[in-house]
Amino acid sequence: xxxxxxxxxxxxxxxxxxxxxxxxxxxxxxxxxxxxxxxxxxxxxxxxxxxxxxxxxxxxxxxxxxxxxxxxxxxxxxxxxxxxxxxxxxxxxxxxxxxxxxxxxxxxxxxxxxxxxxxxxxxxxxxxxxxxxxxxxxxxxxxxxxxxxxxxxxxxxxxxxxxxxxxxxxxxxxxxxxxxxxxxxxxxxxxxxxxxxxxxxxxxxxxxxxxxxxxxxxxxxxxxxxxxxxxxxxxxxxxxxxxxxxxxxxxxxxxxxxxxxxxxxxxxxxxxxxxxxxxxxxxxxxxxxxxxxxxxxxxxxxxxxxxxxxxxxxxxxxxxxxxxxxxxxxxxxxxxxxxxxxxxxxxxxxxxxxxxxxxxxxxxxxxxxxxxxxxxxxxxxxxxxxxxxxxxxxxxxxxxxxxxxxxxxxxxxxxxxxxxxxxxxxxxxxxxxxxxxxxxxxxxxxxxxxxxxxxxxxxxxxxxxxxxxxxxxxxxxxxxxxxxxxxxxxxxxxxxxxxxxxxxxxxxxxxxxxxxxxxxxxxxxxxxxxxxxxxxxxxxxxxxxxxxxxxxxxxxxxxxxxxxxxxxxxxxxxxxxxxxxxxxxxxxxxxxxxxxxxxxxxxxxxxxxxxxxxxxxxxxxxxxxxxxxxxxxxxxxxxxxxxxxxxxxxxxxxxxxxxxxxxxxxxxxxxxxxxxxxxxxxxxxxxxxxxxxxxxxxxxxxxxxxxxxxxxxxxxxxxxxxxxxxxxxxxxxxxxxxxxxxxxxxxxxxxxxxxxxxxxxxxxxxxxxxxxxxxxxxxxxxxxxxxxxxxxxxxxxxxxxxxxxxxxxxxxxxxxxxxxxxxxxxxxxxxxxxxxxxx
DNA sequence: ACTCACCGGGG
DNA sequence: GTGTACGGTGAGT
Numbered sequence: 001x002x003x004x005x006x007x008x009x010x011x012x013x014x015x016x017x018x019x020x021x022x023x024x025x026x027x028x029x030x031x032x033x034x035x036x037x038x039x040x041x042x043x044x045x046x047x048x049x050x051x052x053x054x055x056x057x058x059x060x061x062x063x064x065x066x067x068x069x070x071x072x073x074x075x076x077x078x079x080x081x082x083x084x085x086x087x088x089x090x091x092x093x094x095x096x097x098x099x100x101x102x103x104x105x106x107x108x109x110x111x112x113x114x115x116x117x118x119x120x121x122x123x124x125x126x127x128x129x130x131x132x133x134x135x136x137x138x139x140x141x142x143x144x145x146x147x148x149x150x151x152x153x154x155x156x157x158x159x160x161x162x163x164x165x166x167x168x169x170x171x172x173x174x175x176x177x178x179x180x181x182x183x184x185x186x187x188x189x190x191x192x193x194x195x196x197x198x199x200x201x202x203x204x205x206x207x208x209x210x211x212x213x214x215x216x217x218x219x220x221x222x223x224x225x226x227x228x229x230x231x232x233x234x235x236x237x238x239x240x241x242x243x244x245x246x247x248x249x250x251x252x253x254x255x256x257x258x259x260x261x262x263x264x265x266x267x268x269x270x271x272x273x274x275x276x277x278x279x280x281x282x283x284x285x286x287x288x289x290x291x292x293x294x295x296x297x298x299x300x301x302x303x304x305x306x307x308x309x310x311x312x313x314x315x316x317x318x319x320x321x322x323x324x325x326x327x328x329x330x331x332x333x334x335x336x337x338x339x340x341x342x343x344x345x346x347x348x349x350x351x352x353x354x355x356x357x358x359x360x361x362x363x364x365x366x367x368x369x370x371x372x373x374x375x376x377x378x379x380x381x382x383x384x385x386x387x388x389x390x391x392x393x394x395x396x397x398x399x400x401x402x403x404x405x406x407x408x409x410x411x412x413x414x415x416x417x418x419x420x421x422x423x424x425x426x427x428x429x430x431x432x433x434x435x436x437x438x439x440x441x442x443x444x445x446x447x448x449x450x451x452x453x454x455x456x457x458x459x460x461x462x463x464x465x466x467x468x469x470x471x472x473x474x475x476x477x478x479x480x481x482x483x484x485x486x487x488x489x490x491x492x493x494x495x496x497x498x499x500x501x502x503x504x505x506x507x508x509x510x511x512x513x514x515x516x517x518x519x520x521x522x523x524x525x526x527x528x529x530x531x532x533x534x535x536x537x538x539x540x541x542x543x544x545x546x547x548x549x550x551x552x553x554x555x556x557x558x559x560x561x562x563x564x565x566x567x568x569x570x571x572x573x574x575x576x577x578x579x580x581x582x583x584x585x586x587x588x589x590x591x592x593x594x595x596x597x598x599x600x601x602x603x604x605x606x607x608x609x610x611x612x613x614x615x616x617x618x619x620x621x622x623x624x625x626x627x628x629x630x631x632x633x634x635x636x637x638x639x640x641x642x643x644x645x646x647x648x649x650x651x652x653x654x655x656x657x658x659x660x661x662x663x664x665x666x667x668x669x670x671x672x673x674x675x676x677x678x679x680x681x682x683x684x685x686x687x688x689x690x691x692x693x694x695x696x697x698x699x700x701x702x703x704x705x706x707x708x709x710x711x712x713x714x715x716x717x718x719x720x721x722x723x724x725x726x727x728x729x730x731x732x733x734x735x736x737x738x739x740x741x742x743x744x745x746x747x748x749x750x751x752x753x754x755x756x757x758x759x760x761x762x763x764x765x766x767x768x769x770x771x772x773x774x775x776x777x778x779x780x781x782x783x784x785x786x787x788x789x790x791x792x793x794x795x796x797x798x799x800x801x802x803x804x805x806x807x808x809x810x811x812x813x814x815x816x817x818x819x820x821x822x823x824x825x826x827x828x829x830x831x832x833x834x835x836x837x838x839x
Numbered sequence: 840a841c842t843c844a845c846c847g848g849g850g
Numbered sequence: 851g852t853g854t855a856c857g858g859t860g861a862g863t
Contacts, residue, residue, distance in 0.1 A: 198850075334848065706860095
C-alpha cells in the first residue's frame, strides 16, 4: 500500500485524484435526469443495490435566463416557473447551493437553486441545481428564448453560457464517489458472449448460436436449430445473463456487431432485450442505444453506443485500438490476429473462415461450438491484458468504467477530474474558447537527422516523461486553472506512479498485487501523458492554454539542444534525435560503464526534475531516414523501425535477403553483402528457389463478382492467379499467395501447403471438385520453378536492395547490387566500405 | 496515372 | 452529447 502523510494539501491532492467519498465496491451506477441514482456495490460474490437522490446541476456563466421572467408568463407551462427556496439538508453539501435566485417568480412548481462562485466575470460563475433536470433545462431554455427573442429548442444551442455533463457524471462529481474502491480486477464479474450468425447483416441473417463464458467458470453455447427457434435463443441469452448477473459484459466489436445485430433481431422477433440488472420497480433493465460522435471535423464518425443499467458494456476492439495508438505495431485489429499478437491464442484454437461458419455448423456443429468458445475465451484474455488500466482509471475519474474504457484521456478523463475539483471547491469554472492572442504558430518537438549510413557502438538516451516533467519542474500549467489542479494532479501522479512501479516490481510476477500495481501505474501514465496534450487541446477544452503548451515544447527543445551540445562537446557522433531522445555513436573501445557515466554526467547538468535516461546500447545502427533505421543488438537481434525499411509484399526470398544484407552491412562485412546478393541472384537464375519462396501474400478485398466487373480494365495479379487456377469462388478477406511465371502476366496461385493456415480450408473443400487439388499437388505447385527469373531479379534490386541505399556511396551501391559480372573499372569488393558514421 | 473517399471490425 | 490517425485500397476520372 502507498503510505500517505496526513497533511492538508496532500489530502486535497488525493481528493483531486481519487474523489473523497469512501463507498467501496461500486461496480455500476445508473443515474437519470429526474435525480435518481442507482448504485450497485459488490462485496465478495454479493451485489447490493441502493438508491440515492441527487440534484441535477450545471455551471452557468449568467443568471439572465433564470431571472428574465419574474412572474410566470402566460405562455410558459407552470412546471417551468421558479420558486425561491432555501436548500434543505437533504442535499449532500447543500450549503454550497444556498443562495436563492433573487426575485424570481414563485408560483407552485419546481425549485431551482444557484450559488455564485468565486471567479472572473467571464467564467462560469454560477452553479445551478434543481430537483429535476428537465425542470432546469426547460427553465433555462424558455428564459433564453425570451432573452434572445428567438426559438431555442435545447441547451445544445446555449453551449456558450452553460457547461454540463451527463447524469452519471453529475452524480459522481457531486458525491465524490468513484467506481471500484477496494476491488481488484479479478473481483469484477465479467461475462463474454459472442453471436454466430448466418450473415453479417441482421436484415439478411439470423443468430443460430451464442457462446457464453464468464470468469466464474461458465462456458457454454446456446443454439437455435431452426429459424423459428431464434426468439427463444435470444430469450435464453437474456435469462442466462440475468442468472449469472455479471458486472461487465464484453466482446470484440460488441458495439459494432453483436449488440446492433441482437437489437435488430430482437426487434423483428418482438423479444425484449432485458440484459440489465433489476431496477427498483422489479423489472430488469433493457438495453438502450445512444448516438456517439467520435472525433470532430471532416473525419467525424458516428457510432451507436449501447448502455444498460447495472452492467458495464466493454468492447475490446476499443481497447485494442487504443493500445495500437501507442504501440503502432499491430498487423490488424481482428480478434484472431490480436490474440496471436498478445500470445493468448491457444495452440489448439479452432479457426474458421467467417462466411463458412454456418455451413460448417450444419455439417459439424461441434467444431463451431469450439470455435465460438475459443472466441469468447480470447476476448477474456484480451480483457485481462488491456482493461486493467481503464479499471484503475475508473477508481479515479468521475465517469462510468465503460466510458473510461474508450474515452479520450484529455477531454474524456482529465477534464472531468478538473471539473470535479472545481465543483468541490466551489470555484467558478473557466470558459473555453476565448483565448486571446492565439499563439502564432505552434511548434512541437524537434526532430533532427544528423547522419545517414552505418554506425557502430550506438547508445540511445532519452529524457523520461519530458513534457510532464517540464510542466512540474517549471510549474507550467493552464493560466485559467486558478486552483492549480492540473499541476497538483500531475505532481501527485508522478509520485504515486513511481511508488506503484516499485510495488509492481517487488510483488510476485503475475500475482494480484503485481497486476494491480501495474494497472495502476499504467493508468497514471495515461493521465500523466494526457496533461500536456490537454493544454494544447482545441478551444473546446475548458482549461486549454496554447501558450503554456508552447512554453513546454520550447523548453523541451532547449533541453534536447542542451543534451545534443553536450554530446558533441564530448566528441560523440550524433545520428538522430526526436523530441526527447537521441541516438549517438561512442568512440571505439568504450565500455558500457563509460557510456552510462557520460549519460548521467550530461543528465546531471539538466535542470532539477529532468532526468536523462540511458535507454539502451546497440552494436550497430543503419540510419536511413528520420525514424527509419535498423538496430543490431549486442546479442545479434535485428530490430527494424519505420516503414521505409520494411517490405509490404513480403516475398520470402526478398525478406531473407534483406535481413542477411542488413546484418552484413551493419557488421561491415561488405563482401558478405555482395555474396548474399549474388547467391540470391544465382538461386533465382538456377531456379534453386521454389515458387513458395517467391510468392507474395496479399489479402483479397473484392468478391468474385466485383472483380469480374473490372477485370478487363484493371486486372490484378492476385485475382488473375485464382481465375487461371480455375477458382471462381473466394471470400474478401482471404489471404492468397501467388507468383509470376514465365509468359506475359502469367500469375500462378499457390495454395497453402498446410492446414494450419485456416483461411483456405473451407474453400479448398468447396473448390475441391472444381479444381481437384490434392495435398500432394499443393506441394507440387509450391515447389514449382517456372517463375519469371528476370522479374524477380529486378524485384530484388528495386524493392529490397534499395533499402540499403543510404548505407553506401552511389557508385559502390550500383556495383554491389549489379546482378552481372564485375565491370572493368569496378574496385575490389573488399575495398568497399559502408558510409560510416563515426566520432 | 492520379486524386479523393473510405475503411479498419463483425458472420 | 464531445474529441486519433495513418496507411492501404477502391472508385472515379
